[in-house]
Every structure is written in structure tokens, then in C-alpha cells.
Amino acid sequence: MNDAGEYRELPQALDGIRVVELPCLDTIPFMAAAMAAKLFADFGAEAIKVEPPRTGAKERGLGPFRDARLDPETGGLHLFLNTNKLGVTLDLERPRGRDLVLRLLESADIVFNPNLPAVNERIGLSWRTLVERFPKLIVVSVTFFGAENAYRNFRGGDLVATHMSGVGWGTPWNQVTDLPNQPPLRIGGRQSDYLCAYTAAASAMIALFHRDATGAGQHVDVSQWLSMVNMMRPAMGIYSHESPGNPIYDRVAKRIKRGSPWVYPCKDGWVTFAAGGDRFWNAWKPLMGNPAWMNQEIFATPTLRMDNVEKIEAKIREWLPALTRQEAFEKAQGHHIPCFPVYSPAEVAANPQYAARHFFVEHDHPVAGRVTMPGAPCKFGGTPWRVKRGAPRLGEHNRKVLGEQLKLGDAELGALAKEGVI
Amino acid sequence: MSAKVPLSGIRIIDFGWIFAVPHATAWLGSMGADVVRIETSRAPDMIRRSTSPTGEVFFNRSGVFNAVDFSRRSIVLDLTRPQACEIARRLVKLGDVVSENFTVGNLRKYGLGYEDLKKIKPDIIMLSCTPLGQDGPYARTVGWGPTTQAFAGLCHLTGYPGGGPSGIAAAWPDFAVSVGIVFFMLAALHHRNRTGEGQHLDVSMAEMVTTMIPEAMMDYFMTGRDEGPKGNRDDAMAPHGVFPVSGDDQWVAIAIATDDEWRALCDVLGVPSLAADPDFARLSDRLRNVEMLDSEVAARTRNFGREELVARLRERGLAAGPVYNIEGLLHDDVFANSRMLVKLNHRAVGERTIPVLPSRFSAIEPAYRGAPTMGEQTDEVLTELLGLSADEIAKLRADNVLV
Numbered sequence: 001m002n003d004a005g006e007y008r009e010l011p012q013a014l015d016g017i018r019v020v021e022l023p024c025l026d027t028i029p030f031m032a033a034a035m036a037a038k039l040f041a042d043f044g045a046e047a048i049k050v051e052p053p054r055t056g057a058k059e060r061g062l063g064p065f066r067d068a069r070l071d072p073e074t075g076g077l078h079l080f081l082n083t084n085k086l087g088v089t090l091d092l093e094r095p096r097g098r099d100l101v102l103r104l105l106e107s108a109d110i111v112f113n114p115n116l117p118a119v120n121e122r123i124g125l126s127w128r129t130l131v132e133r134f135p136k137l138i139v140v141s142v143t144f145f146g147a148e149n150a151y152r153n154f155r156g157g158d159l160v161a162t163h164m165s166g167v168g169w170g171t172p173w174n175q176v177t178d179l180p181n182q183p184p185l186r187i188g189g190r191q192s193d194y195l196c197a198y199t200a201a202a203s204a205m206i207a208l209f210h211r212d213a214t215g216a217g218q219h220v221d222v223s224q225w226l227s228m229v230n231m232m233r234p235a236m237g238i239y240s241h242e243s244p245g246n247p248i249y250d251r252v253a254k255r256i257k258r259g260s261p262w263v264y265p266c267k268d269g270w271v272t273f274a275a276g277g278d279r280f281w282n283a284w285k286p287l288m289g290n291p292a293w294m295n296q297e298i299f300a301t302p303t304l305r306m307d308n309v310e311k312i313e314a315k316i317r318e319w320l321p322a323l324t325r326q327e328a329f330e331k332a333q334g335h336h337i338p339c340f341p342v343y344s345p346a347e348v349a350a351n352p353q354y355a356a357r358h359f360f361v362e363h364d365h366p367v368a369g370r371v372t373m374p375g376a377p378c379k380f381g382g383t384p385w386r387v388k389r390g391a392p393r394l395g396e397h398n399r400k401v402l403g404e405q406l407k408l409g410d411a412e413l414g415a416l417a418k419e420g421v422i
Numbered sequence: 423m424s425a426k427v428p429l430s431g432i433r434i435i436d437f438g439w440i441f442a443v444p445h446a447t448a449w450l451g452s453m454g455a456d457v458v459r460i461e462t463s464r465a466p467d468m469i470r471r472s473t474s475p476t477g478e479v480f481f482n483r484s485g486v487f488n489a490v491d492f493s494r495r496s497i498v499l500d501l502t503r504p505q506a507c508e509i510a511r512r513l514v515k516l517g518d519v520v521s522e523n524f525t526v527g528n529l530r531k532y533g534l535g536y537e538d539l540k541k542i543k544p545d546i547i548m549l550s551c552t553p554l555g556q557d558g559p560y561a562r563t564v565g566w567g568p569t570t571q572a573f574a575g576l577c578h579l580t581g582y583p584g585g586g587p588s589g590i591a592a593a594w595p596d597f598a599v600s601v602g603i604v605f606f607m608l609a610a611l612h613h614r615n616r617t618g619e620g621q622h623l624d625v626s627m628a629e630m631v632t633t634m635i636p637e638a639m640m641d642y643f644m645t646g647r648d649e650g651p652k653g654n655r656d657d658a659m660a661p662h663g664v665f666p667v668s669g670d671d672q673w674v675a676i677a678i679a680t681d682d683e684w685r686a687l688c689d690v691l692g693v694p695s696l697a698a699d700p701d702f703a704r705l706s707d708r709l710r711n712v713e714m715l716d717s718e719v720a721a722r723t724r725n726f727g728r729e730e731l732v733a734r735l736r737e738r739g740l741a742a743g744p745v746y747n748i749e750g751l752l753h754d755d756v757f758a759n760s761r762m763l764v765k766l767n768h769r770a771v772g773e774r775t776i777p778v779l780p781s782r783f784s785a786i787e788p789a790y791r792g793a794p795t796m797g798e799q800t801d802e803v804l805t806e807l808l809g810l811s812a813d814e815i816a817k818l819r820a821d822n823v824l825v
Contacts, residue, residue, distance in 0.1 A: 013609040013610055013612060014612065016616075027679035027680050028659070029659075062637075062658055063641075063644075064637075066644050068645075076641060077636055077637055077640055079640070081636070150755075150756050154736050154741075155736075155739065156743065158656075158677075159656070159663075159664075160675050160677060162675075163673070163675035163743060163745040163746065164745070164746055166748050166751045167592050167594070169591065169748075170590075171589075171590050171591045172581065172589055173568070173588065175588060180671075183663075183666070183673055184745050185580065185581070185653065186664075188575075188652070189576075189634065189637050189638055190637065191594075191634060194633070194634040194636075195601065198598065198602045198605060199601050200781075202449065202605040202608065203781035203783070205604070205612070206449075206604075206781075206783065206786070207786070208608075209608065210785060210786055213428055214426070217785075220781055221781060221782040221783075221784075222780075222781050223781075226760060226762055227780050229780060230597060230762075230777070230780040231593075231594060232751065234469075234485075234486040234490070234592070234593060236752070236776075236777045237484070237489025237776070238486060240489075241483065241484070241771060242472075242485055245475050246474065253749050254747075255747065262569060262589030262590075263572070263577060263586070263588065270572070272565075272570075272589070273569070274566070277468055303477050303479065333562075333563050336525075338565035338566060340563070340569050343574075344575065344648050345638045345639050345648055345649075346642050348575040348639065349643065352560075353559060354628075354629065356557065356558035356559060357555050357558045357626070359626075359629050359632070373640060373643065374629075374632050374633045374636060374639055376629070377629060378624065378630065379556075379625075380609075381621040382621030383609075383613050383619075383621065
């Protein structure tokens with residue numbers, strides 16, 4: 001694993017950009033703004049995480065904790081999301097806290113705000129207020145449904161976004177045989193939170209290019225729901241192009257099994273496998289020893305193979321149980337056929353491919369000790385991802401940020417702490 | 423609104439195909455970049471393939487392609503021919519970003535690897551996207567996102583409690599990777615604009631997916647636990663699931679985070695007494711008795727119609743929504759008016775409704791253009807960018823370079 005120090009001399013792509021992340025005041029855990037700010041921080045931006053005093057950000061309470069000991073400084077999700085950030089505490093529900101947030105935004109390039117419009121109105125941080133007050137600021141609303149439509153004040157989150165997008169409807173993919181007992185399914189973890197985060201980060205970069213060209217900031221409206229809907233574009237394209245009589249049109253609306261799934265059981269677990277296209281079908285033949293059944297006319301074209309997919313699937317189910325995941329992976333990939341082992345988190349952590357690429361990184365955190373976590377989502381050859389500092393302790397940078405950047409004196413900081421503002 | 427789109431002046435030479443890379447460049451093209459997609463009818467992008475009810479195959483009528491590959495120009499170039507590679511290199515010289523998702527090493531064979539292109543254009547940014555990344559013992563694996571995500575841990579975590587792993591709809595994670603690529607490319611372009619330095623960006627789809635399962639990965643690293651799928655449930659909320667409502671295969675998603683929200687749910691379901699039941703009163707009770715809890719809730723939700731229950735839950739400020747299939751989604755009024763569905767013109771199929779970017783920008787009007795037919799702008803690009811004459815283009819076409 002990478003000791004996170006090998007690239008220390010190189011610059012980072014987002015050096016010099018200043019990001020402020022506001023806390024989500026909803027009771028639903030919603031990590032999109034925290035992850036979006038992390039993406040910026042990990043590639044070099046200065047990211048200031050604003051947290052509610054006392055309790056801190058929601059992820060601090062979610063663990064996972066070593067030895068099941070609840071400690072807001074050592075939760076795994078907190079360490080992952082907040083590494084590389086500066087942390088300040090500010091109570092947004094109080095006018096003084098809100099005033100200090102506004103002062104932080106004076107020197108910021110981007111702010112990620114995960115709160116509902118109604119909440120922002122109440123605390124005086126609506127996007128219109130911010131855009132008017134800071135003409136160069138990029139104000140990114142990262143909300144459940146978007147900041148401007150009729151759903152804007154409805155509460156949502158990962159589960160609701162997944163199921164209102166259509167992604168949950170089709171999951172599990174081509175495995176449902178018993179509709180009442182196999183409901184539409186959430187994807188593992190909080191995929192819509194993290195997808196929404198990538199969407200917010202990409203959108204904020206677009207707005208940054210706009211500002212480079214024009215000098216003007218703007219409001220960017222990122223919706224968790226629409227970020228998930230964005231995944232459904234193939235089905236939407238089919239709906240606007242194919243006639244209702246076309247089998248593919250009907251297939252995208254129904255969730256009962258109607259073709260091959262991605263996953264199959266093998267000797268010691270499961271693998272993904274897909275060989276329907278000509279190139280893969282032809283590569284699969286020699287791997288199977290060129291059996292006569294593969295040369296039947298009913299399997300001659302991709303369309304015919306789709307029509308007879310159950311027969312092919314039955315053959316896959318006969319063949320794979322003789323192989324371990326590793327054998328299936330290596331044999332199929334040896335013939336350039338898509339096939340991968342289904343790994344559990346422990347197996348992901350141990351796999352030699354990630355190890356060779358130093359994907360997981362380790363660093364020492366002053367409270368949590370040695371921390372291992374997922375690293376770069378993309379390897380930048382010239383300006384790499386890296387860990388520069390561990391996740392902040394609650395309020396760790398109050399003095400640095402509020403004192404040095406906002407020029408608050410010790411007496412003032414002391415008074416704010418006493419009032420519970422920081 | 424500004425007439426200028428923020429990426430005008432940026433040119434992207436896109437060798438990408440299928441979903442993740444071409445859709446990323448659709449975002450950039452919609453923001454004003456000149457995306458030149460290089461493809462060949464000799465080995466067509468599989469998503470260009472569209473089949474009629476009678477089994478007839480078309481390569482320019484695919485709704486999937488048109489919903490993924492908009493806002494670009496297409497030129498045909500058969501890279502197995504040296505002249506085609508030479509044209510590609512000349513295009514790269516005029517480009518800012520090159521994107522590709524071939525198996526590791528394939529572009530090098532054509533003299534189009536990063537080291538080759540850097541010699542032609544020292545500040546070029548090249549993005550390569552593969553299942554497992556550019557190096558390591560399994561660098562040369564092939565696969566699409568839905569097969570690759572198994573390696574990343576996501577497949578194992580998706581499924582019904584106690585059951586096996588599940589595949590995910592919507593070609594997951596391909597379009598999630600697209601969105602990531604937009605961020606990575608723009609970060610690299612931002613750096614180049616400030617410093618003049620290009621670089622190679624190496625996206626492993628699997629690694630990006632693993633950055634999106636931090637709960638499970640950190641659970642393993644912090645505690646050694648290695649858990650399986652949890653269905654629709656959540657470790658911090660209960661009830662948290664998809665519950666049946668009246669009608670065939672109709673469902674509502676409900677996420678309850680606090681005891682107050684639980685009491686409000688029981689009110690809506692017409693069983694206020696359930697709220698005080700000691701088995702369910704506190705979040706810790708509900709998490710412990712989640713099987714029983716889910717059946718109690720499901721027994722009541724069945725008495726409601728979908729829209730009625732969702733409206734009542736929202737009225738009480740609860741997190742809930744209808745479970746949509748594609749038809750339900752397209753009939754949602756808020757979605758229909760979200761400006762995410764736009765009518766774009768296409769040479770072969772005419773005007774069609776295309777899903778565009780999910781984000782809204784108060785100061786940018788995106789420059790959406792319908793997807794190209796295969797090679798639609800071949801002549802235009804070769805004339806405009808490389809100054810080739812009609813005769814030269816005809817000769818290249820006759821030599822099967824432009825197919």
C-alpha cells in the first residue's frame with residue numbers, strides 16, 4: 001500500500017481553489033456534499049468543512065468504530081470523507097454563525113450546500129441570497145430533488161432517489177422470478193449520495209470554467225434524484241426511438257427475468273460473465289472446446305442469441321460450477337471475454353491488482369491511529385491524488401480559519417465558543 | 423444567460439466507445455467543446471446496433487446511442503490502416519484532450535499511446551478508462567462496467583439479505599464513471615490552463631466504484647467485518663424499505679430516520695398504537711426487530727394506493743417516493759418539466775426526445791446537438807481541421823481509410 005508520501009513534491013490539479021462545504025441539517029444521512037468537497041480536497045483544493053458545534057457532521061456518528069467504541073473522531077466514514085479538509089464548527093441556526101459562514105464565502109470559489117430550499121430560507125443561506133451577495137461565487141445546491149422544482153422541499157435520500165429513478169426497479173438485473181417477494185432493490189451502500197457527489201463536482205468544474213471565461217459565478221442546481229435518473233438514459237433512448245411492438249421496448253419496463261443476468265454461481269462463489277456479442281461469442285467457442293451446440297443456427301447472430309438466451313444461460317450454468325472464481329476469471333479473460341470474480345470487501349482489500357496500483361492508502365491520524373482507506377478514483381500522471389492531512393478533529397481549525405482567515409481575536413473566539421456558536 | 427458556453431475553444435479527440443467515455447464527452451460537447459468522435463463501421467460501437475421487431479439491424483437508428491453520444495461530430499477512420507493513424511495523429515495535434523477506453527496497450531500498437539501523442543502535442547491530456555487500470559497484473563482484462571463492478575465489491579453488497587449477489591440496472595456503473603471522467607478531465611484542463619502541463623489520466627472503473635462503497639470498505643478496515651447484501655435496509659434507519667401498495671407490482675419507498683418520523687408514519691398508516699409498541703418505539707428497537715417491523719409496515723401500506731400514500735407521507739414531511747419503472751418516471755410531471763428531456767434532431771431518425779445533463783446552470787445555456795450518424799462529419803472535419811481537398815478525401819475513401 002501507498003504510504004501517501006511518494007508524490008509529495010508534485011503539484012495538484014486543483015491547488016488554489018477554495019471550497020466550503022455546509023453541513024446537512026436533515027435527519028437522513030446525506031453524504032453528497034461531503035463527498036463532493038472531498039473530491040476537490042483530494043485533488044488539491046482547500047476545503048473547509050463547516051460542522052454543527054457539539055455533535056459535528058452526521059457521518060461522525062455513523063461509524064464504523066474500532067472495538068464498537070463510539071468516538072466522533074474515529075468513525076471510518078468520517079475518516080474517509082473528511083481527510084484533507086479543514087474543519088470548523090459553526091451553528092448555522094444562529095445569526096452569528098450564519099454571519100461567519102458568509103464571511104468564509106467572501107474568499108471561497110465554490111460552496112456545496114446540501115440543505116432543502118426551505119431550510120436555507122430559514123437560516124438565511126438561500127442560493128439567491130448567496131449569488132447576489134457574491135457575484136463570483138459558484139453556489140452549488142446539492143439537494144434531494146433540486147432547488148427549483150415542485151419537489152424541492154420534499155425529503156428524499158439514497159433509497160428514495162434510487163427507487164424514483166427507475167434504477168431500483170431494474171435491480172436485481174434479470175434475476176427476479178417472484179415479483180411479490182423480490183421487491184425493487186437498492187444498490188449496496190449509498191450509491192446515489194456518491195453519484196450525486198460526482199455530479200456536483202463535475203458540474204462545479206463546468207461553472208469554474210464559465211467563471212474563468214466571464215468572471216461570473218452562478219447557481220448550479222444538482223439533484224440527487226436527477227443524478228440517478230441520468231443513469232437511465234439507455235432506457236429513455238429506447239422509449240423515444242423504438243416502437244412499442246419491439247421486444248426491447250417492453251423489456252425495459254418489466255422487471256421480471258427476461259434475459260441473462262450479469263452474475264452466475266461457480267464453484268466457490270459467483271462471477272460476472274457476458275459473451276453475447278459476436279466477438280465474445282466467437283472467443284468463447286474455443287474456450288468451451290468448440291462444442292456442436294454452439295454452432296447451431298439458432299445461435300448464429302446476436303439477435304438469435306438474444307431470442308435463445310435461456311438455452312445459452314443453461315449452458316453457462318452447467319459450465320461455471322466446475323470452475324473457481326479465479327479459474328473462470330483467468331480462463332475467460334485469457335480469451336478476452338468479460339468475466340470478473342464477485343469480491344467481498346475483504347477480498348477487494350486483498351486483491352493483487354489494487355495492491356500493485358497502490359489503490360488503498362494508509363496514513364496516521366492523531367486520534368484514530370493507522371487508517372487505511374480507498375484512494376484515488378483516477379490516477380493523475382502529473383498531479384496526483386494524495387493525503388495531505390488527516391480528517392480534522394471537531395473544530396480543529398477554528399483558530400486557523402476563523403482566527404487567521406477571518407481575523408477573529410482570541411477573546412472573540414472564546415466568546416463564540418461560550419455562546420455555543422463554534 | 424450567456425451566449426458563450428464555457429468550453430468553447432476546447433477540442434476533444436474521442437476514441438471512446440460503449441458508454442462511460444462517450445457519455446463523458448457528451449457533457450463536454452454540450453458545454454461547447456468540439457468533440458470529434460473517431461469510429462469505424464468495420465467494428466461498430468455495439469450500442470449503435472438497433473434491431474427492428476423483424477430482426478433487421480440498423481447502425482444509425484439506435485435510441486441508446488442517440489441518448490448517450492449527443493453533442494459531437496463523428497468521423498470514420500479505420501485505425502488498422504497506417505494512413506488513418508496518421509490522420510488521427512494530425513487531429514490530436516489540434517486537440518486538447520484525447521479520450522479512449524481500449525484494452526491497455528491497443529492504441530500504442532497504432533502509435534497513438536500517451537508517449538507517442540505527447541511527442542506530437544506536449545501539453546495533451548489523455549484519459550484512458552479500462553476495467554482495472556493501465557498497470558498491475560490484470561491490466562489487460564476486458565469488460566463493461568456491469569461486469570467490472572463485481573471486482574470492486576459493489577455486486578457482493580447488492581442483493582436481498584441472506585441471498586446472493588445481484589447485477590444492477592442501467593448498465594451501472596458506466597454512467598457514474600462518465601460523470602467522474604467529466605470531473606477528472608476538467609480538473610486536468612484547469613491545471614493545464616494554469617501551468618501549460620498536460621498529463622495522462624488513468625481511470626480504473628473498478629477503483630472508482632470502490633471509492634463509492636466507503637461504508638463497507640471502512641467497516642472492513644476498521645473492524646474486520648465483511649458483510650453481505652442488506653436489501654433495501656440501512657444500518658442507521660428503520661423502517662427503510664420498499665413496501666407494497668394496492669395494485670400489481672406497485673411499491674413505495676419509505677426511509678424513517680428518527681422516532682418522531684416513526685410516530686408520524688404510524689399516524690399515516692392508521693396505527694398510532696404501533697408507534698408506542700416497545701418492540702419498535704426507539705430506533706435501536708426497530709433496527710433489532712427489523713424483520714417484524716417490515717412486515718408490520720407492509721401489512722398496512724397494502725391498504726393504500728401509491729400516489730395517495732406518497733402524498734400523505736410527504737404531507738407529514740417524511741422521506742418517501744413512488745417506485746418508478748421507466749414509464750412511471752417519464753410520466754412524472756416534475757421530471758417531464760425538469761429540462762432534462764430535450765428534443766434534438768438526428769439525421770436518420772429526425773427529432774427525438776433525448777435525456778441531457780441532470781444539472782442546471784443559472785448562467786449557462788448548454789449547446790445540445792443531436793447524436794451524429796456514423797461518420798456524418800467526416801468530410802467536414804477533414805476539410806475544416808486538416809485542410810484536405812475533396813480529391814484527397816475521395817482517395818482516402820477509395821483506399822478504405824475512411825470507413
